[in-house]
Amino acid sequence: MKVNGKARTLDVDSRVTLLDALRERLELTGTxxxxxxxxxxxxxxxxxxxxxxxxxxxxxxxDGTAVTTVEGLADGARLHPVQRAFAECDGLQCGFCTPGQVMSAVALIEEGHTGSEAEVREYMSGNLCRCGAYQQIVAAVLQAKEGS
Structure with missing residues (x-):
């Protein structure tokens, strides 16, 4: 598979999740x-x-796919527009959910699901934030959409 644009070969047991392969084998702990x-x-x-x-x-x-993790979004020191919007809108508190929130936000912007605050909330509903930063997360998504 390609991970963040680089070809990677892993020999894993058939029960290993992609999450564990990324974190434990490839040391991509952002996920x-x-x-x-x-x-x-x-x-x-x-x-x-x-x-x-x-x-x-x-x-x-x-196998044979292209996988992108949160580490693959930035271009060197230049943050992806969604990452930048999360920082500018204070769309995080403890930060634990932030990588997943950012990855979902990037996808929903690309999918075109940013017509309204309600639509953003609906399409981000699979990502939970224990700190309750939902208002700032929605603001970050809408701001990033404008920059896209």
Whole structure:
């Protein structure tokens, strides 16, 4: 598979999740293990341009795909517009959910689901924030959309 634009080869057991392969084998720890049950969205990554919950995706199933993690968004020191908007809008508190929130936000902007605050809330509903920074997260998504 390609991870953040680089070809990577892994020899993994058929039961290893993409989340564990990214974190433990490739040392890409930006993707967080929250609930490990597909309920919180902290592990959201893109596989072939689609957002997926990496805790529910088998690494073997990602063979031949292009995987993008939060580490793959920035261009060197230049943040992705969504990352920049999250910082500017204070769209984080503890930061644990932020990588998954950012990955979902990037996808929903690309999908065109930013017509209203309600639409953003609906399409971001799979990503939970225990700190309750939802208003700032929505503001960040809408600001990033304007910059796209």
């Amino acid at each position: 967080k293990k929250g609930c490990d049950r597909g309920q919180c969205g902290a592990c959201t990554v893109h596989v072939d341009g689609r957002r997926v919950l990496s805790c529910l995706t088998l690494a073997a199933g990602a």
